[in-house]
Amino acid sequence: MNTETKRKRKASARPWLLVLALLVVGIAYSAVAPSQSSADTEMTQQIAEGKALFDVSCSSCHGLNGEGQSAGPSLVGVGAASVDFQMGTGRMPATRGEAQIPTRQNVYTQEQIDAIAAYVATFGPGPAIPEQSQYDPEGLTEEEIARGGALFRANCSACHGIIGGGGAMPEGKRAPSLADTEAVHIWEAVRSGPQQMPMFSKEVLQDDDVREIIGYINNANEQPRYGGLGLGDHGPVTEGLWIFILGIGGLAIIAGWIAKKGARAR
Ligand code: HEC
Numbered sequence: 001m002n003t004e005t006k007r008k009r010k011a012s013a014r015p016w017l018l019v020l021a022l023l024v025v026g027i028a029y030s031a032v033a034p035s036q037s038s039a040d041t042e043m044t045q046q047i048a049e050g051k052a053l054f055d056v057s058c059s060s061c062h063g064l065n066g067e068g069q070s071a072g073p074s075l076v077g078v079g080a081a082s083v084d085f086q087m088g089t090g091r092m093p094a095t096r097g098e099a100q101i102p103t104r105q106n107v108y109t110q111e112q113i114d115a116i117a118a119y120v121a122t123f124g125p126g127p128a129i130p131e132q133s134q135y136d137p138e139g140l141t142e143e144e145i146a147r148g149g150a151l152f153r154a155n156c157s158a159c160h161g162i163i164g165g166g167g168a169m170p171e172g173k174r175a176p177s178l179a180d181t182e183a184v185h186i187w188e189a190v191r192s193g194p195q196q197m198p199m200f201s202k203e204v205l206q207d208d209d210v211r212e213i214i215g216y217i218n219n220a221n222e223q224p225r226y227g228g229l230g231l232g233d234h235g236p237v238t239e240g241l242w243i244f245i246l247g248i249g250g251l252a253i254i255a256g257w258i259a260k261k262g263a264r265a266r
Pocket residue numbers: 054057058059060061062071072073074075078082083086087092093094095096097099100101116192193194195
């Protein structure tokens with residue numbers, strides 16, 4: 001082959017290279033761009049759906065733009081996590097003003113809650129609904145769960161009791177039992193601080209800390225009940241009751257025996 005034919009071949013390859021380059025760019029673009037724009041429309045659709053639901057079910061108390069009014073606080077900056085918690089535990093939509101809004105059976109689908117949460121998140125930045133990896137206690141070691149117990153006693157038990165059984169608060173309010181609370185709602189309560197509960201930021205409790213606390217709460221509620229008779233696990237009171245029954249019962253039998261003997265002796 002002489003240099004002349006080599007140069008010719010190179011020249012004839014050039015248009016093909018251009019076509020190839022265009023193809024690559026085209027494929028790359030189609031892989032990225034349309035998926036992004038369809039995600040965008042999905043997003044705005046979800047927010048529009050959330051706004052429609054919010055206007056009907058929530059705005060009467062929280063205001064048309066979540067700015068708050070006398071019947072409900074401002075939702076600016078509370079974040080999607082707070083909405084998911086409040087609706088997931090059936091607190092919201094509240095039916096009327098009460099000292100402590102009770103939990104009820106949630107009647108909304110998760111899609112509807114997600115939509116309202118996405119809409120509320122547009123009012124101002126706040127904690128998002130967590131990924132499962134952020135709250136799922138699966139796979140924690142015993143050591144980590146024990147650490148969760150220490151964190152729980154330091155941060156939560158003053159209100160919720162040593163193993164999360166709940167406790168009374170001032171003004172007739174309660175810190176509820178955590179025995180049946182879902183892991184995701186525990187995470188969201190910690191991050192949003194409902195009512196008188198303080199809000200714990202990531203600086204105070206990292207996600208791993210919260211996971212360990214969740215692991216501890218779950219573990220504490222799975223503990224078997226010890227003792228054959230159970231005695232209700234109430235300690236001295238029931239134990240005293242058994243001593244009373246056995247003790248007085250025993251005395252009654254002895255008294256009866258003495259009385260019989262006395263009768264025979266006469
Ligand atoms: C009858 C009035 C009423 C309605 C309707 C209502 N809320 Fe509320 N909402 C309240 C009150 C009062 C509080 C404060 C609760 C408390 O402090 O215990 C509250 C608290 C909240 C919070 C917690 C705010 C925070 O600081 O973390 C969220 C989130 C919320 N509501 C969302 C909603 C959503 C979403 C709806 C509709 C699905 C809704 N609410 C409907 C009265 C209402």
